[in-house]
Amino acid sequence: METNLTGIIAAPYTPFDENGEINLKIISKYADYLKKNGVSGAFVCGTTGEGLLMSIEERKAVAAEWMKHRDDQFKIIVHVGATSYKDASSLTRHACEIDADAFSAMGPLFLKPDHVDDLISYCQEIAQAGASKPFFYYHIPSVSGVNLPMVEFLNKAESKIPNLAGIKFTHNNMMEMQLCMNLNDKKWNILHGQDETLLAGLTLGAKGGVGSTYNYMAPLYIKIIEAYNNGDIESAANYQLLAAKFISYLIKYGGGVIGGKPLMKLVGVDCGQLRTPCRNNTSEDIKEFEKAIMALDLLQYFHQS
Numbered sequence: 001m002e003t004n005l006t007g008i009i010a011a012p013y014t015p016f017d018e019n020g021e022i023n024l025k026i027i028s029k030y031a032d033y034l035k036k037n038g039v040s041g042a043f044v045c046g047t048t049g050e051g052l053l054m055s056i057e058e059r060k061a062v063a064a065e066w067m068k069h070r071d072d073q074f075k076i077i078v079h080v081g082a083t084s085y086k087d088a089s090s091l092t093r094h095a096c097e098i099d100a101d102a103f104s105a106m107g108p109l110f111l112k113p114d115h116v117d118d119l120i121s122y123c124q125e126i127a128q129a130g131a132s133k134p135f136f137y138y139h140i141p142s143v144s145g146v147n148l149p150m151v152e153f154l155n156k157a158e159s160k161i162p163n164l165a166g167i168k169f170t171h172n173n174m175m176e177m178q179l180c181m182n183l184n185d186k187k188w189n190i191l192h193g194q195d196e197t198l199l200a201g202l203t204l205g206a207k208g209g210v211g212s213t214y215n216y217m218a219p220l221y222i223k224i225i226e227a228y229n230n231g232d233i234e235s236a237a238n239y240q241l242l243a244a245k246f247i248s249y250l251i252k253y254g255g256g257v258i259g260g261k262p263l264m265k266l267v268g269v270d271c272g273q274l275r276t277p278c279r280n281n282t283s284e285d286i287k288e289f290e291k292a293i294m295a296l297d298l299l300q301y302f303h304q305s
């Protein structure tokens with residue numbers, strides 16, 4: 001199914017209150033902040049959003065809240081992946097009811113498939129629950145543990161999943177990503193998923209990406225895209241290098257989910273703590289991390305809400 005999701009799409013953190021409950025009232029401010037900073041959509045309840053640490057009802061409530069802020073310049077993709085395809089299908093039906101732009105599921109997390117045909121059967125169950133909406137397979141082997149060949153997946157799934165739109169490709173196998181982007185007259189929408197290599201993705205043909213650091217640093221990535229589109233590859237590479245230096249610190253403080261969530265406070269959108277089993281950084285750690293951000297002179301890209 002055709003879609004045209006492009007630009008910088010944030011994978012939002014799910015705001016939790018001091019009791020660890022979902023904090024829906026923050027989402028309005030969060031959405032305004034993302035829009036003001038040029039973000040073109042939200043990939044809700046994915047890895048960054050701790051979707052798999054939430055109940056199905058909570059996920060539906062969060063997705064419905066984000067939909068209140070959807071507009072033509074700000075699309076909503078709902079991550080529906082779950083351990084059981086029954087739960088994933090229920091989330092899919094809900095994503096259709098609220099009229100989300102698209103939905104996506106990562107590979108089954110428990111008793112993983114070791115053959116593409118089995119992955120396709122699993123995706124078929126989920127995708128058919130939302131047949132009128134585009135479905136993206138969420139390829140994120142580092143989290144799902146499912147690492148099957150994506151070219152074969154697209155080729156075989158084409159006739160079996162009519163609403164397949166493409167892949168959210170969060171993997172460093174850029175050769176495979178390029179091959180996927182060029183199959184069948186470039187029919188698939190392949191969303192780049194690693195913020196540290198956005199520029200490499202653009203040069204290979206990606207038109208947009210989904211990521212965690214786009215939540216608070218979107219203006220830097222927009223500079224990468226603008227410089228690339230203007231043919232100024234040197235500036236684009238320098239902006240990308242800045243993102244890479246930042247991400248090397250982010251990894252030290254737990255990566256995009258654990259390290260990134262407290263940074264939302266810096267932009268005035270307090271998303272609270274992470275849910276167990278994620279370990280929250282101490283306030284000393286967060287201060288050290290913020291110092292590193294200052295030293296890189298990165299705050300200029302952390303626009304306020």
Ligand SMILES: CC(=O)N[C@@H]([C@@H](O)[C@H](O)[C@H](O)CO)[C@@H](O)CC(=O)C(=O)O
Pocket residue numbers: 011043046047048049142143170193194195196210211212213247255256257
């Ligand atoms: C493993 C992981 O968290 N990957 C992130 C990246 O944005 C990542 O945080 C970033 O590239 C920094 O390494 C996203 O792909 C996750 C994502 O889109 C999501 O939250 O669903």
